Amino acid sequence: xxxxxxxxxxxxxxxxxxxxxxxxxxxxxxxxxxxxxxxxxxxxxxxxxxxxxxxxxxxxxxxxxxxxxxxxxxxxxxxxxxxxxxxxxxxxxxx
Amino acid sequence: xxxxxxxxxxxxxxxxxxxxxxxxxxxxxxxxxxxxxxxxxxxxxxxxxxxxxxxxxxxxxxxxxxxxxxxxxxxxxxxxxxxxxxxxxxxxxxxxxxxxxxxxxxxxxxxxxxxxxxxxxxxxxxxxxxxxxxxxxxxxxxxxxxxxxxxxxxxxxxxxxxxxxxxxxxxxxxxxxxxxxxxxxxxxxxxxxxxxxxxxxxxxxxxxxxxxxxxxxxxxxxxxxxxxxxxxxxxxxxxxxxxxxxxxxxxxxxxxxxxxxxxxxxxxxxxxxxxxxxxxxxxxxxxxxxxxxxxxxxxxxxxxxxxxxxxxxxxxxxxxxxxxxxxxxxxxxxxxxxxxxxxxxxxxxxxxxxxxxxxxxxxxxxxxxxxxxxxxxxxxxxxxxxxxxxxxxxxxxxxxxxxxxxxxxxxxxxxxxxxxxxxxxxxxxxxxxxxxxxxxxxxxxxxxxxxxxxxxxxxxxxxxxxxxxxxxxxxxxxxxxxxx
Numbered sequence: 001x002x003x004x005x006x007x008x009x010x011x012x013x014x015x016x017x018x019x020x021x022x023x024x025x026x027x028x029x030x031x032x033x034x035x036x037x038x039x040x041x042x043x044x045x046x047x048x049x050x051x052x053x054x055x056x057x058x059x060x061x062x063x064x065x066x067x068x069x070x071x072x073x074x075x076x077x078x079x080x081x082x083x084x085x086x087x088x089x090x091x092x093x094x095x
Numbered sequence: 096x097x098x099x100x101x102x103x104x105x106x107x108x109x110x111x112x113x114x115x116x117x118x119x120x121x122x123x124x125x126x127x128x129x130x131x132x133x134x135x136x137x138x139x140x141x142x143x144x145x146x147x148x149x150x151x152x153x154x155x156x157x158x159x160x161x162x163x164x165x166x167x168x169x170x171x172x173x174x175x176x177x178x179x180x181x182x183x184x185x186x187x188x189x190x191x192x193x194x195x196x197x198x199x200x201x202x203x204x205x206x207x208x209x210x211x212x213x214x215x216x217x218x219x220x221x222x223x224x225x226x227x228x229x230x231x232x233x234x235x236x237x238x239x240x241x242x243x244x245x246x247x248x249x250x251x252x253x254x255x256x257x258x259x260x261x262x263x264x265x266x267x268x269x270x271x272x273x274x275x276x277x278x279x280x281x282x283x284x285x286x287x288x289x290x291x292x293x294x295x296x297x298x299x300x301x302x303x304x305x306x307x308x309x310x311x312x313x314x315x316x317x318x319x320x321x322x323x324x325x326x327x328x329x330x331x332x333x334x335x336x337x338x339x340x341x342x343x344x345x346x347x348x349x350x351x352x353x354x355x356x357x358x359x360x361x362x363x364x365x366x367x368x369x370x371x372x373x374x375x376x377x378x379x380x381x382x383x384x385x386x387x388x389x390x391x392x393x394x395x396x397x398x399x400x401x402x403x404x405x406x407x408x409x410x411x412x413x414x415x416x417x418x419x420x421x422x423x424x425x426x427x428x429x430x431x432x433x434x435x436x437x438x439x440x441x442x443x444x445x446x447x448x449x450x451x452x453x454x455x456x457x458x459x460x461x462x463x464x465x466x467x468x469x470x471x472x473x474x475x476x477x478x479x480x481x482x483x484x485x486x487x488x489x490x491x492x493x494x495x496x497x498x499x500x501x502x503x504x505x506x507x508x509x510x511x512x513x514x515x516x517x518x519x520x521x522x523x524x525x526x527x528x529x530x531x532x533x534x535x536x537x538x539x540x541x542x543x544x545x546x547x548x549x550x551x552x553x554x555x556x557x558x559x560x561x562x563x564x565x566x567x568x569x570x571x572x573x574x575x576x577x578x579x
Contacts, residue, residue, distance in 0.1 A: 014372060016186055053383050060382040065122050065158030069142035070129030076141045076248070086137040087245035090188045093235065 001039060002032040098266035099307065102338045108307045109334050110314070111264035111300060112224075113326075115277060117256045117287035118231065118295040119162045125230055125254035126153030126196065133293045137247040145252040147191035152380050155180075159254040160384065162286040163203050163228050164394050166256055169284045169401060170223050172207025174391055178227075180381045183373045189233035189246050197257075199375045202227035203384065209260075209280070210403055211272040216417060221273050222261030231255050250294075256287070262301065262311065267327040274298065274323055279402045283427050291322050300329055303347065304337045312337075313347040317361050319354045329354040333361050405430055413442035422450055428464050429454075435471040440478055448474060452492065456499055468502040469495070477505035485509065486516050490562050518565045520572060523556070526564065527576055530555045541577055552577065 003011075005024045008031060012019040019027060077083040082090075099106040124131060127144035144151040167174045179201040182194040204226035210218050233251035235244050258277065264270050278289040278296060289296050298321065303314035315337070320329045337347055352361040377383075400408070402424050409420040409430075423446065424430045437445035453474065457467055469477075477498065481491050486509060497508045509515055517523060530552060531538050541548040556569050 010372075014184070014374070053377075058382070060155060060384055062155045062157040062160070063128070065156050066128060067123050067130045068128035069123075069144070070127075070140050073136070073138045073141070076138050076143070076146050082243075084240065084243070084245065086139075087236065087239070087247055088138070088188070089240065089243040089245055091244070092237065092240075092242055093188055093244050 001035045003028055100334060103342050106307060107304045107338050109265060110262050110303050110311055111270055112262040113260045114299040115258045116297045117281055119159050119254040119256055120287055121159050121254055123156060124252040125156050125159050127252055131253050135249055140249040145248055161394055163256055165284050166286045167204030167226055168395055168398055169280050170207035172223055173205040175203055175205055176386045177383060178203040179383045180378045181375045182378050183375055189235045195230050196378055197229035198227035209276055211276050213272055221263045224259040224261050226256050226258045229255050229257060267330045270326050270330060271323055283399055283401055297321050298326055302333050313349050316351045317354050325356055415446055419446050432464055432471045436475045440475055444478055452495055469498045473504050480505050486514055487566055490514050516565050517560055517563045518568055523564050523568055523572055526556050526559050527573055
């Protein structure tokens with residue numbers, strides 16, 4: 001499987017990563033190479049193998065429904081580029 | 096009766112499926128230990144998990160899982176013992192993770208069914224496609240600053256159930272009936288408070304039009320439809336819009352549209368188009384969720400009596416009409432109140448008092464049943480005094496009004512005000528005699544054939560006795576004296 005320039009541009013935009021147009025060709029080649037390498041796995045017959053969620057034999061951890069966290073507004077907002085009146089302030093987004 | 100819309104080229108039928116997002120009633124969030132109360136100060140109910148700080152890991156809230164299972168069982172649905180949390184990827188300022196943890200290929204609940212009650216007294220089954228658990232996003236506020244949007248993450252990470260219906264709905268009335276019944280079931284189960292004003296229940300409408308009997312047309316998804324009234328208005332608007340497009344030779348483009356309640360219209364959300372590439376994949380931070388038969392059986396054993404069962408029992412055991420039973424079961428609390436008031440009493444009389452007097456008065460006073468000054472026990476006490484002829488139905492209304500003001504019992508009011516009904520025939524006869532003596536002409540007219548005057552005499556006797564004379568005794572005695 002190869003990844004053309006158009007797909008690279010689309011994936012970059014979905015991931016909000018800026019890729020300049022003169023870089024697209026390079027990434028297309030590199031990503032295609034990676035995909036091709038992974039394609040080796042197709043040589044293994046997995047018809048009778050169940051998907052594996054984890055290699056250790058553990059179950060999903062669950063917790064009790066108890067309030068045990070939160071209530072630290074200042075800490076939550078600390079890394080925000082801008083905050084006002086206890087809110088994150090971002091450029092206006094409106095439909 | 097099919098609900099059809101007449102267009103220029105003939106009749107059109109609507110095909111509707113609803114996606115309801117219901118916030119799961121729980122103390123803490125789906126994957127973190129922060130609180131879920133509504134209306135708290137911005138960003139106070141946020142943990143580092145909800146704010147998506149690097150390295151934070153989600154840990155599943157066991158109670159939310161049980162709530163989802165409970166809801167599935169209440170919707171007569173298949174509970175899947177194996178389900179998987181996946182990441183639904185998109186960017187929006189109120190989604191700090193850049194993805195929503197949701198369920199996609201393997202939801203926790205599969206196909207089910209809800210029976211809806213239509214205004215004409217018939218019922219219809221609406222299929223449930225699936226129910227899955229997911230995280231809620233935060234909230235953007237656009238009107239607090241001229242150039243900025245404000246983001247509050249208090250809701251971020253709260254547990255939601257997305258309940259998807261089959262495209263079985265054919266009219267705005269059916270859509271309303273479906274949401275009403277779904278809300279009722281969730282409230283009975285205690286899995287969602289159903290409060291649409293606070294956003295605990297939100298609705299997306301999928302709608303397409305077709306000629307009756309034709310295959311399904313292309314649908315549009317309408318978002319932001321957040322009240323029952325808005326559902327009806329959005330459906331009416333969108334149906335007309337699609338008919339117009341189709342009749343003018345156009346084609347419906349499958350798209351997401353936004354309901355604008357201020358303008359009363361739906362409009363295309365272009366930004367959503369590209370975002371539709373959600374690139375779901377299993378969340379590597381969470382293992383698949385497996386449920387045991389024991390857990391499902393344990394939850395099943397604690398299910399309450401659901402609205403439809405209760406309605407049929409009220410009709411069968413108490414002889415109530417479909418309408419009265421329907422109003423009483425609309426809220427679980429109301430049904431419980433009625434049952435404790437009606438215990439060992441005339442159930443129809445109790446139903447009348449609860450429905451006409453109590454609910455009417457509470458509504459007038461802007462109160463709910465939970466802050467009713469008259470308890471079920473005290474209402475029952477009042478009804479006992481009607482049943483044993485201590486007071487008439489008319490006096491009972493005065494006593495009831497007094498009970499609503501003071502919160503005391505019927506007996507104490509009857510005693511204090513001396514309202515006990517007069518059944519002593521001697522006393523009633525004396526009143527009748529004086530009324531007849533004061534109105535000789537009326538007596539003569541009545542005896543001359545003006546039967547209708549009987550009501551006048553009853554009225555005068557009741558008035559003179561302060562309403563306390565037993566009406567049946569008054570009727571009997573008056574008749575024999577006037578005719579005699």
